[in-house]
Amino acid sequence: MSRVVGIDLGTTNSLVAYVKDGVPVVIRDQDGDALVPSIVSTAADGAVYTGREAQRRLLTDANRTVYSVKRFMGKDVDDLRGDLRLLPFQVSGESGGVVRIGLGDRELTPPEVSAFILRDLKHRAEQFFAEQGEVDNEVDRAVITVPAYFNDAQRTATRDAGRIAGLEVLRIINEPTAASLAYGLDQRHTGVIAVFDLGGGTFDISILRVEGGVFQVLSTNGDTHLGGDDIDLLILEHVLADLASPRPTFEAPGFTRTSEQIQALRQAIIQAKRDLSDREETLLLGVPVTRAQLEQWIAPIVERTLEPCRLALADANLRASDIDEVVLVGGSTRIPLVRQRVGELFGRTPHSELNPDEVVALGAAVQADILVTGNRDLLLLDVTPLSLGIETIGGIVSKIILRNSTIPATGSEMFTTAVDNQTAVDIHVLQGERELVTDNRSLARFKLRGIPPMPAGMPRVQVQFQIDANGILSVTASELRTEVEQTIEVKPSYGLTDDEVERMLIESFEHAEADVAARLLIEARNEAASVITATEKSLRSPEFPAIAQSDLAPGEQKRIEQALAGLKHVMSSPNRDAILQWTKALNDATQHLAEVMMNRSVRAALTGKNVDGL
Amino acid sequence: MISETTAPTIQECRWCGAGAPADASFCPQCTKILPLPRRRDYFTFLGVPRRLNIDPADLEQRFRDRSRQFHPDYFYNAPLAERRASLERSSYLNDAYRTLKQPIARIAYLLELEGALTPADKAAGAGATKVVPPGLLEEVFALNEELDEVRDLRSGGASKDEWTARLQRARQPIEDKRAEHERRIAEVSRQWDALLGRPAGDAERAGVLQALGELMLERNYITNLLAGIERELSQ
Numbered sequence: 001m002s003r004v005v006g007i008d009l010g011t012t013n014s015l016v017a018y019v020k021d022g023v024p025v026v027i028r029d030q031d032g033d034a035l036v037p038s039i040v041s042t043a044a045d046g047a048v049y050t051g052r053e054a055q056r057r058l059l060t061d062a063n064r065t066v067y068s069v070k071r072f073m074g075k076d077v078d079d080l081r082g083d084l085r086l087l088p089f090q091v092s093g094e095s096g097g098v099v100r101i102g103l104g105d106r107e108l109t110p111p112e113v114s115a116f117i118l119r120d121l122k123h124r125a126e127q128f129f130a131e132q133g134e135v136d137n138e139v140d141r142a143v144i145t146v147p148a149y150f151n152d153a154q155r156t157a158t159r160d161a162g163r164i165a166g167l168e169v170l171r172i173i174n175e176p177t178a179a180s181l182a183y184g185l186d187q188r189h190t191g192v193i194a195v196f197d198l199g200g201g202t203f204d205i206s207i208l209r210v211e212g213g214v215f216q217v218l219s220t221n222g223d224t225h226l227g228g229d230d231i232d233l234l235i236l237e238h239v240l241a242d243l244a245s246p247r248p249t250f251e252a253p254g255f256t257r258t259s260e261q262i263q264a265l266r267q268a269i270i271q272a273k274r275d276l277s278d279r280e281e282t283l284l285l286g287v288p289v290t291r292a293q294l295e296q297w298i299a300p301i302v303e304r305t306l307e308p309c310r311l312a313l314a315d316a317n318l319r320a321s322d323i324d325e326v327v328l329v330g331g332s333t334r335i336p337l338v339r340q341r342v343g344e345l346f347g348r349t350p351h352s353e354l355n356p357d358e359v360v361a362l363g364a365a366v367q368a369d370i371l372v373t374g375n376r377d378l379l380l381l382d383v384t385p386l387s388l389g390i391e392t393i394g395g396i397v398s399k400i401i402l403r404n405s406t407i408p409a410t411g412s413e414m415f416t417t418a419v420d421n422q423t424a425v426d427i428h429v430l431q432g433e434r435e436l437v438t439d440n441r442s443l444a445r446f447k448l449r450g451i452p453p454m455p456a457g458m459p460r461v462q463v464q465f466q467i468d469a470n471g472i473l474s475v476t477a478s479e480l481r482t483e484v485e486q487t488i489e490v491k492p493s494y495g496l497t498d499d500e501v502e503r504m505l506i507e508s509f510e511h512a513e514a515d516v517a518a519r520l521l522i523e524a525r526n527e528a529a530s531v532i533t534a535t536e537k538s539l540r541s542p543e544f545p546a547i548a549q550s551d552l553a554p555g556e557q558k559r560i561e562q563a564l565a566g567l568k569h570v571m572s573s574p575n576r577d578a579i580l581q582w583t584k585a586l587n588d589a590t591q592h593l594a595e596v597m598m599n600r601s602v603r604a605a606l607t608g609k610n611v612d613g614l
Numbered sequence: 615m616i617s618e619t620t621a622p623t624i625q626e627c628r629w630c631g632a633g634a635p636a637d638a639s640f641c642p643q644c645t646k647i648l649p650l651p652r653r654r655d656y657f658t659f660l661g662v663p664r665r666l667n668i669d670p671a672d673l674e675q676r677f678r679d680r681s682r683q684f685h686p687d688y689f690y691n692a693p694l695a696e697r698r699a700s701l702e703r704s705s706y707l708n709d710a711y712r713t714l715k716q717p718i719a720r721i722a723y724l725l726e727l728e729g730a731l732t733p734a735d736k737a738a739g740a741g742a743t744k745v746v747p748p749g750l751l752e753e754v755f756a757l758n759e760e761l762d763e764v765r766d767l768r769s770g771g772a773s774k775d776e777w778t779a780r781l782q783r784a785r786q787p788i789e790d791k792r793a794e795h796e797r798r799i800a801e802v803s804r805q806w807d808a809l810l811g812r813p814a815g816d817a818e819r820a821g822v823l824q825a826l827g828e829l830m831l832e833r834n835y836i837t838n839l840l841a842g843i844e845r846e847l848s849q
Contacts, residue, residue, distance in 0.1 A: 170690065214678050371690040379682055406708040408686065408701055468701065469686045 002138040006364025011070040011201030016121040017365035024362040041065035047518040050120040062088035062259035072110040074154030088259040111161040118165035141168045143368040147202040148174035149222030172470040176206035178363030179329040191324035199330035201227040216381040219315035221308035228332040250285040326350040391428035415461040421453040563589040650702040656710035666803035677711040730823040760784035
């Protein structure tokens with residue numbers, strides 16, 4: 001039986017988890033790292049890199065490297081105006097069409113870029129299961145999480161990404177809900193929980209009632225454009241403005257604003273931001289920055305999270321004091337100011353026992369397990385975050401399914417014709433809370449065709465809207481006046497068509513060769529990195545001087561050091577053969593040393609001596 | 615206007631052909647989930663009588679129990695037709711619970727179900743009704759005068775505090791009317807529930823429904839008036 005997994009496809013990092021003996025577990029690489037940076041980069045030879053390797057390429061090939069692609073999912077260029085500041089890569093497209101991202105000579109849609117990250121995770125999980133000795137280690141089905149406040153287009157784009165990556169997407173579930181599932185597992189608690197999820201690019205607040213294993217979302221709110229990225233960008237613009245001023249505070253000699261330099265600066269800023277979650281002061285470009293200063297910069301962004309919380313409470317008909325527990329999710333909730341403001345709003349200390357980066361993937365794995373096993377202990381009842389409506393006369397939206405309706409949900413509307421023998425009616429479907437069509441997100445424009453010719457006003461066309469458990473809309477229509485109930489063709493006009501997704505899936509196979517080459521290179525580098533780490537650890541061990549004197553042959557230490565330097569030198573080159581050769585050389589050079597150290601530790605263990613220092 | 619036709623008491627399982635009670639959700643023979651019946655209503659679906667006073671905790675429990683039976687999560691591996699039945703039942707359940715848990719939506723639904731509220735009434739109730747309900751003539755007349763004066767004040771350059779205070783005063787009688795309405799709606803709702811407990815003539819039931827219908831239209835009108843005042847206040 002092939003395996004199913006839960007995937008948290010994040011703005012900054014992505015990760016994959018599965019359920020082992022009823023307990024969700026995150027899948028890590030050899031270094032114990034669970035997070036795959038959600039970054040994709042292409043080389044001149046067409047090879048595609050993902051994760052850490054792509055992250056490194058931000059500093060060398062910034063213009064061919066995409067990060068935070070989640071922000072582009074389900075958007076058109078008009079949605080993104082003002083969003084493209086300081087991005088190293090090109091974004092293009094037409095109004096109402098899918099965005100295209102330029103990566104070298106390839107132009108990719110956001111679902112295709114996301115599919116590279118999903119394939120990386122799929123491969124990571126398959127490798128893990130193979131190492132576990134699984135006979136069938138194929139991973140072909142997954143639950144993928146999205147921000148609760150994602151609209152229909154963004155959810156559909158995520159599902160398309162899964163399909164392009166060769167995954168059957170069992171379910172799209174909301175990140176805060178997934179997190180609550182992971183939190184609610186061991187404690188069979190009952191009560192009202194607020195999940196505050198501030199990630200790299202998006203913010204969600206969900207309020208749930210948990211009782212008897214049923215996790216019922218009462219309301220959700222958020223901002224799909226609010227997260228750590230905004231904090232980084234804010235500080236980045238601040239520092240860039242400072243550097244451009246006549247007497248800058250920050251020091252950056254030789255800074256000419258190349259894409260790579262900006263990316264290096266962005267990474268330095270991210271590091272400083274993280275440092276300041278644990279410390280009061282850190283260095284940025286050689287200048288001390290305090291936590292108070294950071295908080296002053298980011299306070300407006302943190303404040304923007306509070307209003308959605310109040311709205312969610314109001315929609316759930318609750319006061320802050322009715323909330324029994326507050327759970328923090330997402331890397332940005334490590335920021336002390338965020339914790340403080342959330343604590344103040346809800347009047348209680350938020351929970352953060354589980355790793356805020358991992359909890360969503362864990363919950364996704366639990367949901368995947370429920371779907372394939374039919375286990376009825378737990379049940380998620382989620383809601384649709386935004387109202388669904390159709391355009392009526394005067395550009396006004398008539399709402400058909402209200403926000404925070406439990407899904408699956410249905411709604412229907414009756415249409416008729418305006419002129420005799422009219423056989424088609426235009427329908428415009430929108431999502432959002434505003435009165436006017438222009439203020440809402442247009443989901444689809446379609447023509448109802450095949451209406452039987454009748455005098456004006458006679459046909460009774462019932463259009464049925466169904467939001468499924470993924471929060472994704474489907475529309476069907478039938479004419480009720482004619483004896484035979486007649487199904488009418490509905491064709492949405494946004495996003496990717498099924499044929500396009502199919503073509504992208506095929507293209508991804510065609511590019512698979514280059515992708516495999518990229519992966520092999522990454523694996524070679526990972527292997528090299530772990531040999532380097534092990535060697536350096538041995539050389540630095542307090543035992544080493546004694547060993548060198550008594551056990552190593554003359555020149556042996558020198559040979560080890562040369563091999564180490566050689567491997568370090570080729571490590572970052574794209575020459576996989578050279579990396580493999582030098583890795584072997586270092587392995588060979590250290591083989592004797594490793595044996596000696598192993599013998600010493602065995603001897604020490606036998607004589608009962610403490611071996612911690614080895 | 616109570617439906618004269620009686621619902622069939624038996625349905626045929628479309629999977630195994632066995633007979634099943636009309637309100638059964640799963641076939642007693644083959645245990646498969648049955649499609650949503652054509653003849654259905656929210657009250658029957660949640661297993662509660664057609665009353666207007668419903669214990670919210672009991673309703674919620676019924677909703678949760680049925681969710682555990684029907685939810686698409688538990689039919690992921692089932693054949694398409696059963697998945698569809700699960701989706702339809704879950705959707706209907708969610709719509710039913712959402713409607714019945716809110717007292718006002720519950721009344722509107724009952725009126726529709728009993729044929730006392732036509733879709734045209736519904737549409738009129740949802741939008742702004744042109745015709746002022748007779749019971750509100752006095753309040754509407756007074757309010758319109760106030761609003762005219764407030765607009766004059768505003769265009770005459772009066773301070774915001776001044777016209778805001780004026781609007782707040784104008785709102786009070788409408789708020790009072792609403793409170794009174796809530797009481798009367800609750801009272802008539804109790805009458806309806808009492809009728810269910812004893813044999814009552816159709817005429818008596820129709821009378822209660824009509825009273826409820828009129829109250830609901832007035833209520834919508836009041837809501838629109840208050841929304842109008844809010845709009846003025848936010849100017």
